[in-house]
Amino acid sequence: MINIKAPERHRATLPLNRCAVIVAAIAVEALMNALSRLLLICHPDLHPSPALARAQALAKATGATLHLVVLSQLPSRLATLDHVLRGNVRRQDAEHRKAWLNDQVKALGELGTTAYAETLDDEDPLKDLIRLAQLHRVEMLIKDVRHETLVSRALLTPLDWQLLRRCPIPLHLVAQADTTLPARVLAAVDLVEHDHAVAKINERILQHAQVLAQRCKAQLHLLQAYEPGPSFLAYAAAPVAWTEDRVEEMTGRARERLAKFASHYGIKPDHLHLVRGPARNVVSEYANQHGFDVVVMGTAYHEGMTKVIGSTTEQSLYKVHSSLLAIHA
Known part of the structure; x- marks a missing residue:
């Protein structure tokens, strides 16, 4: 059990990043017990x-x-x-x-x-x-996992997709299991958007991924798919040309955010992966190429075209060869 109580004279000087690590550890421990x-x-x-x-x-x-x-x-x-x-x-x-x-x-x-x-x-x-x-x-x-056609998904909304959209608890959809217990777990996060709700689901994704990895004695890796775009330059007053220098700068910032986020959970630096491209393609391709047994992703559902097109997690369901653990926002 981690004890976060510090002597009175030290409490005010406890480093902010250390506090974040302690809070993350407590959250994971609570999930472990549950x-x-x-x-x-x-x-x-x-x-x-x-x-x-x-x-x-x-x-x-x-x-x-x-x-x-x-x-x-x-x-x-x-x-x-x-x-x-x-x-x-x-x-x-x-x-x-x-x-x-x-x-x-x-x-x-x-x-x-x-x-x-x-x-x-x-x-x-x-x-x-x-x-x-x-x-x-x-x-x-x-x-x-039960494979359904695009028409079936759009018109009938099969149970897998109903669960992805409405199930309030972690949903583990298994396509194949070469090993009964997963040996390699990949958590896919979105650290691009400066949004409190997105930050909270990122935390939940990694907490559940870490619990699964620890209980199964599996390797835990962290993936960030990114595309240079407006969300990287929310502070800009005008459109910015995507020169090679600008892309390199944005990539560096994305890498820094990934490293900072991972440090709160003690993820090894060599288990961090920053891949340029749309998440709907990157996540499944990376997971399949590197033999991950479980991909942990967040899922949120909004009415409208999402019902037909599907969220990133829904689009990854049939592309990931192994299994998904979907964490509802």
């Missing part, structure tokens, strides 16, 4: 999946309780059956899912993990999942 409940949305076909493997590994590594959920769904080919037949099919389906869940809970118990399970109706899964997460004070929701 990571005790996980919620897994099981694969609809009831078979082993990357998300199941990751959830089992995380529960074992953290000592967390694992709550398993299966979304009940009547196959579309059976929708034309009459009421009685549909009822029989639903009962058989429910029994099958219950038996499968009981087997998973038993297997987890034999491995030393406390687990619970239930089936939810899929008519309004987002509302039910959020309610369940709040009821059990869940600290992370885990799910397999």
